[in-house]
Structure formats: structure tokens, C-alpha cells
Amino acid sequence: MDTDASPARPAPVRLEAWSEDDAGLLRALNAPASTEHLGGPETEEQLVGRHRRYVDLSAGDAGAGRMFRIVLLPEEVVVGSIGYWPQTWDGQPVYETGWAVLPGFRGRGLATSATRAVVAEARSAGRHRHLHAFPSADNTASNAVCRKAGFELRGERDFAYPPGRLMRCNDWRLDLERP
Numbered sequence: 001m002d003t004d005a006s007p008a009r010p011a012p013v014r015l016e017a018w019s020e021d022d023a024g025l026l027r028a029l030n031a032p033a034s035t036e037h038l039g040g041p042e043t044e045e046q047l048v049g050r051h052r053r054y055v056d057l058s059a060g061d062a063g064a065g066r067m068f069r070i071v072l073l074p075e076e077v078v079v080g081s082i083g084y085w086p087q088t089w090d091g092q093p094v095y096e097t098g099w100a101v102l103p104g105f106r107g108r109g110l111a112t113s114a115t116r117a118v119v120a121e122a123r124s125a126g127r128h129r130h131l132h133a134f135p136s137a138d139n140t141a142s143n144a145v146c147r148k149a150g151f152e153l154r155g156e157r158d159f160a161y162p163p164g165r166l167m168r169c170n171d172w173r174l175d176l177e178r179p
Contacts, residue, residue, distance in 0.1 A: 011072060013113045015082065015121065018058040018067035023051045025069055025078055029100045037136040038161065057085060063127035065095065070114045072105065079105040082114045084122040084131060094130045095122045095176075099145070106141070115149040123176045131176055134159045134169040146172035 028034075030041045042050065054067040065085035072079045080101035087096040097118055101111050115133075122131050135142035137156050147153070151172035159169040 011108050011110055011113060012074075013079075013110055013117060014071045014073055015068035015114065015117050016071055018054040018069060018081070018083070020055055022054070022069055022078075022081075023047075025081060026051050026054070028102060029081060031103070033103050034100055037139040037142070037167075054081075054083070057083070062121070062125045066121060066125075068114075068118070068121075070099070070101065070110060072110060077105075079110055080114065082111075082118050084118055084125075086128065087132065089130075089132055089171075092130070093128055094132050094173075095125075095128045097122070097131055097133050099142075109148075111142070111145045112148045115145055119149065119174060119176070129175065129177055131174045133172040133174075134161070135172070137168045137170050143170055143172075146170070150174055 026047055030047055032041055035041050057065050058067050065083065067081065067083035069078050070080040070082055071077065080099060082097065082099035084095045084097045087094050089096075097115065099111050099114055099118075119131060122128075133142075133146050133151060134157075135146065151174045154171040154173050156168055157171045158166045161167055161169075
């Protein structure tokens with residue numbers, strides 16, 4: 001999916017399904033500067049498992065979620081990752097989304113463009129009404145992405161990420177049934 005840029009909108013990106021070839025991107029995104037709000041870098045074993053989950057998710061039914069690499073246009077440069085996957089939140093089935101942009105490409109609106117594109121993908125999948133994002137409450141940039149992409153702030157909550165570690169996050173929700 002492509003999105004267009006204008007002075008009021010972020011740079012255009014295309015989402016491409018995650019593949020076996022994206023293990024290097026996942027390793028690049030595992031740097032301390034990219035994981036400071038997520039509990040720090042993962043081990044090699046954790047990365048291998050995450051990569052396998054991403055490949056499997058992208059090969060299955062779109063209703064079960066997808067992971068993508070983010071490609072900056074027109075340069076055709078891979079700049080990050082984004083996806084959506086099923087989650088149960090407050091007893092309801094929803095989609096969750098999350099993203100990461102390589103440090104050299106931050107501050108250009110790429111995460112916002114990619115988030116808008118993933119909203120369209122999740123909406124098209126049609127399985128769940130809501131898409132949630134749970135950025136750390138102190139992650140100013142990711143919280144701004146949620147706001148710019150049209151999510152509604154529902155408040156601060158404790159969220160287990162990585163599993164076994166509670167972090168204070170903002171609960172952002174977008175209604176996929178609304179245009």
C-alpha cells in the first residue's frame with residue numbers, strides 16, 4: 001500500500017510483507033536506540049523466534065494479522081517495520097499495532113505514514129473493530145504518531161512487554177469501522 005506526501009502529510013511509504021530476507025532489518029531495529037522504550041535489545045535467540053513469527057504471520061490469513069517492512073518512496077529504501085496482530089484487550093478481541101523506524105530515518109513522518117497504511121490493511125482484513133497501540137507513556141514520538149494517525153487516547157495503563165515486565169503505556173484506540 002502506498003501513501004502520498006504533501007506539506008500537511010508525512011513522506012510516502014509502501015508496506016511490503018515481511019519475508020525470510022528481513023532478518024537483517026530485525027537485527028538493525030534491535031539496537032539500544034530503537035528499543036529503549038521496549039525494555040532493551042533482545043537476545044539472538046529471541047530475534048530468531050520473532051523473525052519466525054513475523055514470517056509465519058505474513059504468510060497466513062490477513063485476518064490473523066500481518067507484519068511488513070516499511071519502504072520509503074521514491075528512494076525504495078527499507079526504513080523500518082510495522083504490523084498488526086490479534087490481541088485480547090479488556091476482554092474484547094482487537095488488533096494491536098506496533099512499529100519501529102531505523103534511527104537515520106526518524107523525524108520525517110515515516111511512522112505516521114506507515115501507521116496510516118497499516119490501519120487500511122487492518123480495516124481491509126475486517127476481523128476486529130478496533131486497532132490499539134500501546135506506546136510507552138514516555139515515548140513522545142510514538143504517542144505523536146498515534147495522535148497524527150487518528151487514534152483516540154484512552155488513558156495510561158500497565159502493559160506487559162516484554163512478557164513478564166510491566167511498562168506504563170498509553171492505550172490508543174482506532175475504530176476500524178469509521179472512515
